[in-house]
Amino acid sequence: MQGRQIKRCGLFSLTLLATFLHCSCLPHSTGGKPFPETAKEIASYTKVAKSIIDLAVYGKAQNRSYERLADFTDTIGNRVSGSKNLDLAIKYMFSALRKDGLENVHLEPVKIPHWVRGEESAMMLQPRNHTMAILGLGSSVATPQGGIEAEVLVVESFEELKKRQKEAIGKIVVYNQPFIGASKAAEVGAVATLIRSITPFSINRYWMGHNDPMTTACITVEDAMMMARMAKRGQRIVVRLTMNAQTFPDADSFNTVAEIIGSEHPEQVISLLNVVIWDVGQGAMDDGGGALISWEALSLSKVLGLRPRRTLRTVLWSAEEQGGVGAQQYFQLHKVNISNFNLVMESDLGTFSPLGLQFTGSAQARAVMAEVMKLLKPINTTTLEEHGEGVDIEMWMDAGVPGASLHVADSRYFWFHHTNGDTMSVQSPIEMNLCSALWAVVAYVVADLEEMLPR
Amino acid sequence: MQGRQIKRCGLFSLTLLATFLHCSCLPHSTGGKPFPETAKEIASYTKVAKSIIDLAVYGKAQNRSYERLADFTDTIGNRVSGSKNLDLAIKYMFSALRKDGLENVHLEPVKIPHWVRGEESAMMLQPRNHTMAILGLGSSVATPQGGIEAEVLVVESFEELKKRQKEAIGKIVVYNQPFIGASKAAEVGAVATLIRSITPFSINRYWMGHNDPMTTACITVEDAMMMARMAKRGQRIVVRLTMNAQTFPDADSFNTVAEIIGSEHPEQVISLLNVVIWDVGQGAMDDGGGALISWEALSLSKVLGLRPRRTLRTVLWSAEEQGGVGAQQYFQLHKVNISNFNLVMESDLGTFSPLGLQFTGSAQARAVMAEVMKLLKPINTTTLEEHGEGVDIEMWMDAGVPGASLHVADSRYFWFHHTNGDTMSVQSPIEMNLCSALWAVVAYVVADLEEMLPR
Numbered sequence: 001m002q003g004r005q006i007k008r009c010g011l012f013s014l015t016l017l018a019t020f021l022h023c024s025c026l027p028h029s030t031g032g033k034p035f036p037e038t039a040k041e042i043a044s045y046t047k048v049a050k051s052i053i054d055l056a057v058y059g060k061a062q063n064r065s066y067e068r069l070a071d072f073t074d075t076i077g078n079r080v081s082g083s084k085n086l087d088l089a090i091k092y093m094f095s096a097l098r099k100d101g102l103e104n105v106h107l108e109p110v111k112i113p114h115w116v117r118g119e120e121s122a123m124m125l126q127p128r129n130h131t132m133a134i135l136g137l138g139s140s141v142a143t144p145q146g147g148i149e150a151e152v153l154v155v156e157s158f159e160e161l162k163k164r165q166k167e168a169i170g171k172i173v174v175y176n177q178p179f180i181g182a183s184k185a186a187e188v189g190a191v192a193t194l195i196r197s198i199t200p201f202s203i204n205r206y207w208m209g210h211n212d213p214m215t216t217a218c219i220t221v222e223d224a225m226m227m228a229r230m231a232k233r234g235q236r237i238v239v240r241l242t243m244n245a246q247t248f249p250d251a252d253s254f255n256t257v258a259e260i261i262g263s264e265h266p267e268q269v270i271s272l273l274n275v276v277i278w279d280v281g282q283g284a285m286d287d288g289g290g291a292l293i294s295w296e297a298l299s300l301s302k303v304l305g306l307r308p309r310r311t312l313r314t315v316l317w318s319a320e321e322q323g324g325v326g327a328q329q330y331f332q333l334h335k336v337n338i339s340n341f342n343l344v345m346e347s348d349l350g351t352f353s354p355l356g357l358q359f360t361g362s363a364q365a366r367a368v369m370a371e372v373m374k375l376l377k378p379i380n381t382t383t384l385e386e387h388g389e390g391v392d393i394e395m396w397m398d399a400g401v402p403g404a405s406l407h408v409a410d411s412r413y414f415w416f417h418h419t420n421g422d423t424m425s426v427q428s429p430i431e432m433n434l435c436s437a438l439w440a441v442v443a444y445v446v447a448d449l450e451e452m453l454p455r
Numbered sequence: 456m457q458g459r460q461i462k463r464c465g466l467f468s469l470t471l472l473a474t475f476l477h478c479s480c481l482p483h484s485t486g487g488k489p490f491p492e493t494a495k496e497i498a499s500y501t502k503v504a505k506s507i508i509d510l511a512v513y514g515k516a517q518n519r520s521y522e523r524l525a526d527f528t529d530t531i532g533n534r535v536s537g538s539k540n541l542d543l544a545i546k547y548m549f550s551a552l553r554k555d556g557l558e559n560v561h562l563e564p565v566k567i568p569h570w571v572r573g574e575e576s577a578m579m580l581q582p583r584n585h586t587m588a589i590l591g592l593g594s595s596v597a598t599p600q601g602g603i604e605a606e607v608l609v610v611e612s613f614e615e616l617k618k619r620q621k622e623a624i625g626k627i628v629v630y631n632q633p634f635i636g637a638s639k640a641a642e643v644g645a646v647a648t649l650i651r652s653i654t655p656f657s658i659n660r661y662w663m664g665h666n667d668p669m670t671t672a673c674i675t676v677e678d679a680m681m682m683a684r685m686a687k688r689g690q691r692i693v694v695r696l697t698m699n700a701q702t703f704p705d706a707d708s709f710n711t712v713a714e715i716i717g718s719e720h721p722e723q724v725i726s727l728l729n730v731v732i733w734d735v736g737q738g739a740m741d742d743g744g745g746a747l748i749s750w751e752a753l754s755l756s757k758v759l760g761l762r763p764r765r766t767l768r769t770v771l772w773s774a775e776e777q778g779g780v781g782a783q784q785y786f787q788l789h790k791v792n793i794s795n796f797n798l799v800m801e802s803d804l805g806t807f808s809p810l811g812l813q814f815t816g817s818a819q820a821r822a823v824m825a826e827v828m829k830l831l832k833p834i835n836t837t838t839l840e841e842h843g844e845g846v847d848i849e850m851w852m853d854a855g856v857p858g859a860s861l862h863v864a865d866s867r868y869f870w871f872h873h874t875n876g877d878t879m880s881v882q883s884p885i886e887m888n889l890c891s892a893l894w895a896v897v898a899y900v901v902a903d904l905e906e907m908l909p910r
Contacts, residue, residue: 070684074685077585127529222878222879420588423677424681425680
């Protein structure tokens with residue numbers, strides 16, 4: 001994941017959907033029931049919530065989401081948009097969700113970008129020879145045959161670049177700025193851009209972002225800082241940059257859907273999670289973990305024979321990291337039924353030790369969610385913060401659908417985000433058990449309440 | 456650095472030497488002076504110690520060791536044994552030490568190993584294609600032309616390998632064991648060994664160690680753990696490994712020496728620090744930091760016009776990481792004067808936030824050192840732990856010379872040790888100021904006391 005400023009691209013994504021066909025003519029519930037009654041209704045789920053938690057954390061399902069994620073990532077590896085591995089990943093998930101006994105498992109066609117990374121290298125030639133670790137940003141265009149050899153201009157910000165734009169002509173611009181996502185250097189006549197890796201912590205790691213089509217690569221924090229020091233000393237820096245990526249016509253792909261069909265109101269849609277995986281790393285954290293706990297939320301209900309009034313739906317996005325492509329197409333296709341979407345949920349900041357939820361919705365809806373969170377007291381994950389976020393659910397939230405995102409102790413997230421470090425070694429089975437329990441309790445209870453969440 | 460089990464190789468190293476020619480016929484002092492008098496004598500250095508600390512931490516020398524280290528590592532980069540960069544590094548340091556006005560700056564010839572890394576790659580072919588990040592261990596022998604393609608045997612320990620030695624024949628042995636240094640797989644008929652990177656924390660990083668001559672590479676923690684999971688699932692793992700390193704005849708090199716010559720007893724030798732730098736990373740932490748604070752210890756005395764009774768000597772080792780080659784040759788050459796070595800000091804665990812010293816010596820010597828440490832109260836680095844350690848001073852300590860090593864809050868050390876992550880980004884100017892102050896106070900005061908440290 002990342003904040004809104006940072007564009008992204010990727011692979012395929014997951015949605016957990018719990019909704020309520022509240023008479024298809026009513027746009028949405030306004031919370032007809034007096035609140036004390038709703039609170040009492042929610043409290044009556046204490047035992048059910050406990051049984052879900054017991055199953056996920058101490059029972060037969062203990063470590064299941066972790067082990068399934070390990071098998072998935074070890075088997076498939078990375079799965080970038082347009083790749084054979086993405087096709088394999090979709091087939092793998094489609095079979096696995098069916099085999100798990102989930103309902104209405106099916107694929108929905110989407111068109112996705114097809115960009116293929118080529119050979120990439122950057123060599124510092126002055127003031128000394130130094131091979132740099134780089135990673136071209138997604139959608140980056142290739143350098144001319146043989147690469148570019150140019151002097152470097154180091155800037156600390158876009159503002160500095162604007163001030164020094166005459167100096168940038170014909171140069172390779174190096175942004176030594178933490179957390180800059182976009183590159184505007186082409187506008188001022190630079191031949192390429194090198195962006196400092198987005199992370200608060202680095203061990204020679206590069207980060208893979210999405211990009212407007214130009215020649216842009218990510219470099220390590222270490223190299224960015226070294227070039228800044230060299231520039232400050234007045235040293236001339238020359239780099240030879242070679243990038244050979246190719247962009248092909250959009251490819252055919254699928255969003256993958258699985259459900260527990262509602263007993264009273266079988267229509268609908270909630271809870272969108274990303275299965276974002278770049279072509280580096282294995283996307284265990286971003287967002288294999290999110291996908292797996294959304295699968296697990298349905299599985300836990302199924303094992304316990306819990307069929308909610310409304311439908312729980314998990315959707316695995318294709319090409320989430322290429323600007324939420326699969327999620328956007330899903331929204332366009334299904335927004336006609338928006339009144340039936342009760343709650344959208346997304347986990348895209350890692351499945352680390354969970355704290356609770358972040359939530360976007362009306363004050364009335366928040367009051368209901370606060371009661372639901374009390375059911376999670378056995379695992380001490382009852383916090384309900386402001387502002388649910390997630391690239392794949394924001395269009396639903398902007399259109400008025402309540403939205404929740406998993407809130408985790410995520411300080412390590414950007415250490416691994418979009419790097420080769422995003423592997424199973426980042427994940428903990430215990431943390432994933434807790435995330436799965438939280439996710440399943442919230443999804444099941446909200447899907448089973450007598451009324452939809454007020455808007 | 457590393458513990459004794461882990462062999463090492465490297466580059467060039469630094470010695471800070473403060474000694475006392477205590478009448479050349481006397482083997483060593485036994486502490487003729489009553490202890491209360493010595494304690495009083497040491498306390499009289501409070502003001503001098505304060506002036507050293509002020510200069511290093513708040514005064515004109517603030518950040519100097521950091522900036523000099525940045526210039527050195529940015530200019531030279533890595534500097535493996537036998538390389539052109541090592542020659543450049545020695546020339547750079549020789550000129551810089553002279554330019555700084557230090558005394559008796561000279562080079563002492565040594566013979567060092569000359570091993571050159573070649574192309575290296577490892578590709579998993581089964582159960583799926585996966586490009587692995589590897590780094591051949593120093594002195595590793597090349598694979599046959601075209602590489603080795605073999606099945607993998609994953610073991611968790613050398614004990615497990617011994618039990619399963621029949622299975623190892625013709626295979627590539629993967630050690631999924633934290634902190635294993637050596638490889639014995641060749642003895643049981645394996646064709647090559649892949650060792651899990653030595654670190655408590657990894658972001659797809661590989662570690663560079665030294666090795667008995669066989670085909671051995673380091674792999675990431677992430678890949679080692681993945682192969683262990685695959686093996687547990689009963690999956691067949693096949694890897695193609697290619698390594699093209701070459702070993703040449705030993706090369707000519709130099710230890711680099713600088714001094715502040717003692718006013719009363721100009722002979723001698725203390726305090727050996729490593730300037731260890733592998734061919735990956737830039738050796739800012741291991742052991743550029745140690746080298747720079749040893750240089751700085753002399754510089755601070757010089758700026759303040761402090762000339763101790765005995766000589767302060769800094770020695771920069773060549774090829775420290777190839778088994779302490781430069782340090783060993785220095786010992787062989789100078790051990791004839793061992794009675795004149797008052798104290799050997801080594802900083803090879805990083806110049807992070809300092810806590811104090813680790814010390815090896817007699818109870819009487821320890822008592823003296825404890826008084827010296829009190830002078831460091833202004834920067835709260837007064838602890839004196841047991842057991843000074845350091846590959847480059849241990850032969851002196853084994854022969855009875857008191858030895859001290861810098862004790863730092865070093866929990867991050869093995870995150871970066873012998874990796875591409877060992878760059879200036881690991882260092883902090885404030886921490887280096889404190890290390891320099893500690894180092895300079897201890898070296899100066901011990902060199903200036905009326906008597907040598909008791910043995």
